[in-house]
Amino acid sequence: MPFISKIERQSDYNRFSSSTPIVIDNGASYFRIGWAGEAEPRVVFRNIVQRPRHKATGETVTIVGDHDPALLKYFDCTRSGPRSAFDSDVVFQFEIMEYILDFAFDRMGATGSEIDHPILITECVCNPVQSRSKMAELLFETYGVPSIAFGVDASFSYKYNQQRSVCDKDGLAMCPGFATTHVIPFVDGEPIYKGSCRTNIGGFHVTDYLKQLLSLKYPYHLARFTWEKVEDLKMEHCYVAQDYVSEARLFQKGAKEADEKTKMWQLPWVPPPVEEPPSEEEIARKAAIREKQGQRLREMAEAKRSSKINELENELRGLEFLLNQLGHVQESDVPSFLAETGYVSRQEVESARNKNMQSLRKAKGEEKSEQAEIEKTDPNEKYTLINVPDDMLTTEQLFEKRKQLSIKSMSDGRQRLKQKRQEEEQERGRKQQLEEERRLANPELYVEQLRASYNDLSEKLNQRKRLKTNGGSSTNGNGLAGSVGRGERLNAAQRERMRLLTTAAFDRGKGEDTFGAKDEDWQLYKLMSKDNDDDDEEPDEDSVELARITSRLQELDPTFVPKVETGSSQPAEVPRVRPLTKEDFQIVFGIERFRCPEILFSPNWIGVDQVGLDEMAGVSMRRLSCNDERLEERMTNSILVTGGSSRFPGIIERLEAGIRMIRPCGSPIKIIRALDPVMDAWRGASAYASTPGFHTQTFTRMDYYEKGEDWLRNYQLKYSL
Incomplete structure (x- = not known):
């Protein structure tokens, strides 16, 4: 059976005679095995088993106790976790126990399947006879053990310390173990199990x-x-x-x-890498690179523009030459003359020439200069017909005058809007400068004032929204808010929809249902679906100011969380994520x-x-x-x-x-x-198994076959030899 473990295999197994007992401390946490008479166990490992499959071959391997974590990457451990043979210090999974014993005897150096040494194995206090019988059956029939002795680990630890004058013959052994806690009274050096006590805490x-x-x-x-x-x-x-x-x-x-x-x-x-500011040489080098790249792009753009201008000029010369040739051709021969050129008539050639001239002026930049000159000219020169009376103008001039009036009004409107925006921008900049001066003068007071303004504006907007939604509130005789009717809970747009629906239903109920026969009937759907709620209205000054204060508070105060609006299902905005620091990776006990x-x-x-x-x-x-x-x-x-x-x-x-x-x-x-609370149980069992009278406390395989479980039920080790 393949094992994965870091525990080395012993090589002196055959040097011990068959009369030397093997001592096993079968704890729920750790498994310890060694030779009787020695001070330390030979093999110690965790009492768990894991059986994963190899990812490549699919072979099942057995991992007992401690293992090399670097090897687990080659195995699929998702379906096979660590398993224990114990349930509250009682062995009940003997299939797992067999894997553990196989591994333990293999690491002790046993080569064959037969173990020809007596076994002293520990168990819990008042171990059930079924568990003891299954353990004896496993050792006798699977491994061929000649004889077995069962003892309690806490009793061996007490006797070991008693021999070293740590405790007396009469006393109590308190053993808070891995899964349970036992208290065993000792009288004259022997444990009295009828007075023992157990708690399932460890x-x-x-x-x-x-x-x-x-x-x-x-x-x-x-x-x-x-x-x-x-x-x-x-x-x-x-x-x-x-x-x-x-x-x-x-x-x-x-x-x-x-x-x-x-x-x-x-x-x-x-710690995250800190980006150092670039040096002056680096800034100058990058600026030179950018300038070089920009110069190359400008040269490429200029070359492309020159090529396009040359192409347009050549095309314009060709079109003018073609128009000169058409001047010497009779009108009836024009279609046949233009058959190979791709044009149909003289007007098409002239249109192509005009478009070419316009594209050429645009490529040379002359169109923008002409537009700028037109804008710089006096309005009286641009709009010559505005101040002329209508009775002095012809029909074409009247049409041109109306066109000039429309153009002039739109131009004046754009100028006024531009001027207004500039004034608003200047006013906004002045207010921001004043606020920045207030913040620098007293930052804490400034943030506190912002919070107060935020609370006032949010409460004002929520109250206004509640009034628009509920249509006001009614009070009872005690001055408390009473219930409101359905009509009071609807806003104006919703009430208008209800009126339209009611009117349409009333009109349809008078006689024959002819709704839809006229086009005007379908306008009702447009009126009912028209959304006049406050959600589509332009935000007022209070809403804009509230949004500005909110963004300002989020910049200055990282702990600020905006409030949720009344009737809104949107959750509060999550605070900004701050960068992780060393304190975030500290576990405080x-x-x-x-x-x-x-x-x-x-x-x-x-x-x-x-x-x-x-x-x-x-x-x-x-x-x-x-x-x-x-x-x-x-x-x-x-x-x-x-x-x-x-x-x-x-x-x-x-x-x-x-x-x-x-x-x-x-x-x-x-x-x-105890001198060593963990190892004293094994050491006490090792010292007990090395005494000459140990063989009188064991029972052989023949005794097990002849007497069976009834003999195991009454079996009890005598610790004072």
Whole structure:
């Protein structure tokens, strides 16, 4: 079976005798396997399996635990995500468990399918007999293991620390693990499982809660919050608060202590390149290039113009020569004379010559100069017939006089409009200059005045629009606005349409329906469809001023958002997008640092209706039903905290404060963290498997075939050998 992994394969498997046990710490988070008697496991990897297909060949490969991310680009992982064999610390997917064991034995150096070494494997507290039976069946029938022993990881960790005088024979083992949290009481060095307690909260839920909080806080950095990265952030920054409410108030008030406890994770960020202004030499060089290009374009345009002028002059000379020849030809012979030239008559030749002359004058620029001279001339010279009485003019002169009057009136109108526009432009420039002086004198006051003017104008326009739409408002006896009728809610254009429809229906109902027989009837549709609403009206001065103030505020105040007009479905304008800065790529950890581990003490925060870690100690002691106060004191005087989630700073002090609340005043309470909360379970199992009496605690393959599940149901390891 092909594997993808960065873990090296061991080469000394055959050097160990068949009596040397193999120790397996089968945790929900990590899988550890090694030889009994050694201080460290040989192979450690995450207890997950992924089976993608190769993109080119379609072959299915098995990725167990840690893998090389650079190799995943060759595989299709969309349909195969990481899968675990566990459900709340109980193995239930034995197909996945087989992949994990195959990989583990392969990395240990086993060459054949038979494993001829005894196996010591860990399990959770009060593991269901079905899970234990399936695990024994897998090891016996698939791998041919000679004998197996099952033990609890937290018990091995407690015994390992007891041998090193960290804890006593009587005590409590508290194990906040990956998916669950267990509390196991120990009496005379042996675990009492009937007094154990379990909560379905662990490090997985803490990491998942932190991932959710960061995703909600920074939704634009979702790709950064991978499971592995959030796990590292949790172990690096999170801690347990001694008093959650007091700690949260510090961050709510923004105290100095809260700023000191706030951490920051800087994501990779590259500042945008800053364009430096060009130097004087660069500006001069570009100007010279532009001048050179412009000169070349001007030369090309001049050459094209000269060529066109020469072509028009040659064509004009040809047409004049043709007209001179036509002067010596009789009128009856003209069509035959012009047969080869392409023209039909003398008038067509003259028309072509006139057009050619006009094009030639336009190409030489003489037409614009003539028009300018005409404009410079005195109006009395241009319009000679305006001041002449009508009785002194002929019919053609009267027609010409009316034409001159029309032209003169249009010219005067254009001059007046041009003069008005110039005056308005000067007035606008003067107002802008005054506003700029006011802004420079006091920018804050200027922006505040603009906002006040904007609010007044917008309210005025909205009120005017409401009055036009509703037709006014009526009030009741209390002076409050009452209901309005249908007619009052319609504006003038809508009421006119209603009148036309009513009139047309009334006229049609008098007799025979002859609507449409006359052309005048169809004018009714034009009147009804004519839109006289305010939307098509020219904007008044207030609307223009409001638009100007809005644009001015958007330039000066980036936080300004225009209001939505009354009756308009258009959303408010989105503020302008500002360029990203270094602060936009900073992940700040404030209250999240202690809020996520708090679910170990308050599982109901994430919907788990169970007790917290501190209350589990009291529940476990009550389940013993020993009624021995001295035994309870000895147990609370030796509380060992182990497991991956016990490495949070402050968890020991928080546990001591919580347990002291449920114990009598003056009771001795001593809580100790394990020497290595993660590896002590495997080390304790390794030390236990290396003792001479270990073989008495195992059951062989023949015992399994003869006694079956009933024997496994009552099987319990004795930890004090």
